[in-house]
Amino acid sequence: MIAIRNLTKRYGGVAALSDCELEIGAPGIYGLIGPNGAGKTTLFDVMTGLTEPDSGTVLIEGRDVTGFSPHRLARLGVARSFQECRVFSEFTCLENLLFGARGTRAEALRLLELVNLQRYRDEPAANLSFGQRRLLEIVATFMRKPRILLLDEPASGVNPALLELLLESIRRMYEERPCLFLVVEHNMEFVMALASEIVVMHQGAVLERGSPEAVQASPRVMEAYLG
Ligand SMILES: Nc1ncnc2c1ncn2[C@@H]1O[C@H](COP(=O)(O)OP(=O)(O)O)[C@@H](O)[C@H]1O
Numbered sequence: 457m458i459a460i461r462n463l464t465k466r467y468g469g470v471a472a473l474s475d476c477e478l479e480i481g482a483p484g485i486y487g488l489i490g491p492n493g494a495g496k497t498t499l500f501d502v503m504t505g506l507t508e509p510d511s512g513t514v515l516i517e518g519r520d521v522t523g524f525s526p527h528r529l530a531r532l533g534v535a536r537s538f539q540e541c542r543v544f545s546e547f548t549c550l551e552n553l554l555f556g557a558r559g560t561r562a563e564a565l566r567l568l569e570l571v572n573l574q575r576y577r578d579e580p581a582a583n584l585s586f587g588q589r590r591l592l593e594i595v596a597t598f599m600r601k602p603r604i605l606l607l608d609e610p611a612s613g614v615n616p617a618l619l620e621l622l623l624e625s626i627r628r629m630y631e632e633r634p635c636l637f638l639v640v641e642h643n644m645e646f647v648m649a650l651a652s653e654i655v656v657m658h659q660g661a662v663l664e665r666g667s668p669e670a671v672q673a674s675p676r677v678m679e680a681y682l683g
Pocket residue numbers: 467470471472490491492493494495496497498499
């Protein structure tokens with residue numbers, strides 16, 4: 457479903473991505489971890505067309521999509537949420553879900569229920585707590601029926617009381633429509649509980665990949681974090 461080949465992206469003297477290689481063949485919930493500055497967000501930026509790589513290719517379902525616009529990639533089924541959380545604050549929760557969606561109002565209401573926001577359906581998203589806005593952003597992204605869903609630090613800044621709901625919501629979305637979730641996350645407990653497979657990035661490339669248990673036991677991974 458995803459094949460990243462020799463991807464390189466420099467910002468001045470910094471190689472955000474350096475000959476990065478990654479293949480993911482099947483739907484599932486995958487975690488993407490790595491120390492700050494490892495290149496995780498840059499990889500998402502390239503995969504969603506927000507930045508062009510200096511070299512290398514991105515293949516989605518076998519098709520070379522390198523350099524495609526965000527709009528075109530979205531139409532091909534690649535969607536994302538943002539590290540800083542992007543919702544339309546002045547629009548209601550329901551409107552946020554229906555905007556650009558490929559689903560019915562009934563579906564939107566059901567997804568609001570899934571994240572326990574049904575009672576805010578007609579309230580502007582600005583009235584929600586940060587964690588609730590994140591939940592809204594994620595279900596709004598899911599409403600677009602992506603085949604590949606990239607979540608950038610969904611748990612960051614979320615009140616611990618909402619974390620279990622967030623975890624459960626992502627699981628339920630996946631069960632409902634198994635797409636490929638790739639989740640960047642710094643909260644280790646969260647990502648290890650959520651993902652069935654973990655990819656570890658370090659210095660712009662993939663360092664390790666495996667089950668949560670294997671990755672947590674990996675000396676190379678530990679070293680990268682202690683770096
Ligand atoms: N727009 C940008 N301009 C300059 N440097 C950037 C930009 N985006 C990322 N970088 C640099 O590239 C490296 C990788 O960043 P990033 O992909 O955000 O890492 P991560 O998400 O893993 O923390 C960092 O050193 C970061 O400072």
